[in-house]
Amino acid sequence: MFCLLALIVLSILGIFSATHRQLAKEAFDCVFRRITFRPCTTGFKEKMKAKLTGKILNRSPFVARFLNRHFELVSWVFFILMVASTFWTVKGAYNFYLYGSCNGLNETGFCAFDPSGENNKVSQIATSCSLEKPSEKDLTLNGVDLSIFPIRNPDAKDKIIFIGCYGCDYTRKAYPLIQKLIANNEVSFIFAHFPVKDETNFLSEYGYCAYKQDQERFWQFNDALFASDKQNLGNKNYVDGLASKIGYNLTTIDRCIDSQETKEAVERQFQEISKTHVYGTPTVFINGKVLVGPKPYRVYERALKGWRFW
Amino acid sequence: MNINKLRQDFPFFQKTLNRKPIIYFDNACQSLRPQSVIDAVVNYYQDYPACGGRSMHRLAAKVTQKCDEARSIIARFVGAKRKEEIIFTRNTTEGINLVAHSLGLQKGDIVVTSDKEHNSNLIPWQILAKKIGIIHKIIPSREENIFGLEGFKKVMNEEVKLVSLGFTSNLDGVTIPASEIIKIAHQFGVLVLLDVAQTAPHHKIDVTALDVDFLAFSGHKMLGPSGTGVLYGKYHLLEKLEPFLVGGDTVVSSTYDSHKLLPPPEKFEAGLQDYAGIIGLGEAVRYLEKVGFENITEQEHTLNKFISNEIVNIPHLHIIGPEDPSKRGGIVSFYIEGVDSHQVALMLDESANIMVRSGQHCVHSWFASKKIAGSVRASLYFYNTQEEAEIFVNQLKKVIRVL
Incomplete structure (x- = not known):
């Protein structure tokens, strides 16, 4: 021996x-x-x-x-x-x-191939005190009304639900990869904004109103927000500039933001997101499979296509 | 003798392994070299790296002169009557083979050796026995591995052509009564060849006083460069020998169908020689003479006595050869029942940088006859110290406790 x-x-x-x-x-x-x-x-x-x-x-x-x-x-x-x-x-x-983790899906233990654990890091969502650590097993779409969120290509068979925050580093890392996945595949894509940073809270209402005004332009606006320097995202004037450049009517948007109906709609969106038990951003549901944290592209692709991605 | 001062002449002692000094107890295989020998070799390659005995230019003349000087030094060292009796070889083995193949032995000629010869003084005779039918007779040793002089006397007669013996055994360090053996052999007109590879580095040899006919030794066991050796032969005998290796620089002249050999020693030194080695060997002899053989043997005996006394009572440990360490020169060869000798040697090396030889030391025949797998051999030289001997003993005891 x-x-x-x-x-x-x-x-x-x-x-x-x-x-x-x-x-x-x-x-x-x-x-x-x-x-x-x-x-x-x-x-x-x-x-x-x-x-x-x-x-x-x-x-x-x-x-x-x-x-x-x-x-x-x-x-x-x-x-x-x-x-x-x-x-x-x-x-x-x-x-x-x-x-993207040696320890299994969304597991955060040490991994020699990803020593800093980048692929599992999330921007923590402040939640009420709980004795138990939030778990990926609790994440679910059951009972969640997804129809109130911006959706693209709703008739596609494959579905991606992206819960993210415009101002969060890990969401900003994952977003371009998901966009690449959408560009290369026939996918229904839902975006749910869950602001972890206080200074970007207003973007939930802004996004709701932008989507309400023009669904096609909304996705350009969404991309522009993720492409912007995150330091500027708390500045409404800067965001107005982006929206204006895309072709939005700012007066209409401002009016929409101030309306009670918008506040209620956004509040409802938060309530629906809470039902997923999300504990950090980005959280991505791909055909029901949950991926927490910014994963490598191959992980998203395999989640979408299964072994067909070979 | 100031050993610490002498050790400064050896650059090896400045070396360490894993930040610990190295204890070199494998001198019977090959000794260390002083700086003067290393310098002599380096100087040849740096300053006059030319052919000796051939070209006429100044560099070649210097090589010839330096080699000639070395030959003279070695001739004086062994007490030869003339420097032409010194033939440079690669080692003792080559010297013995030269005699074996040049002596003109015939079918039925008897060659006598002892029962604990190095393979270099055993295999040539076995091959000649097989090839041309010489008769190889082996003298069994007495108790404690002492030479069987009585058995030797019984074997001797006019039909014996050669007695070929190791003067000092590399197995156990025992030295044979060469002078007496030679006298007996010569009474029957028998030639004597002595393998002094383990004697020349430790004792003064005088070929004239011994009246020995041939004598072979190696340079690398006596501070000289590796791949150097010497065969001494009485001049009138060398003249009669037919060289078994011929070619470049061995002839006066040649035609397409004839040649005329040079006189000894040139006729035996075929091809380009190891000039650096020869010059280095001359320097080694100079150094040895400076140290003095009395000092050398005294230091070896002191260390051998200390080591032998310390280990002799270890259970299941057997020292090969006489109990009296003074009869074993600088060699302590031992085996432990049921323990692999290589394992002991490797553990001494790995645990304390102690370099000893293990196995059968090219005396397989003796080990086979005694049914002993092998031994550990610590072979000492004048530059080894009491402190090294103490470390060796303590570490050996530690190793044995583990096994």
């Missing part, structure tokens, strides 16, 4: 070191002899055993003695650990490829 273990470990080390490459060759010779039903007479195992025991001897004679007497057993233990760690590594890589 030791020779096999040594072959794997030394082959990896051998990529970087000529000394280990030579040892890997010796380990291969030993393994090859064993699989061809010949005894391993190269003395490789004994050599490595002596080297390892010698290294440990000065630090702990007890451990050195234990290793010397139970070398095969220790080899087995390390082999099992190696197989287990390989399994977890492969599983982590697989999860990362599929979900």
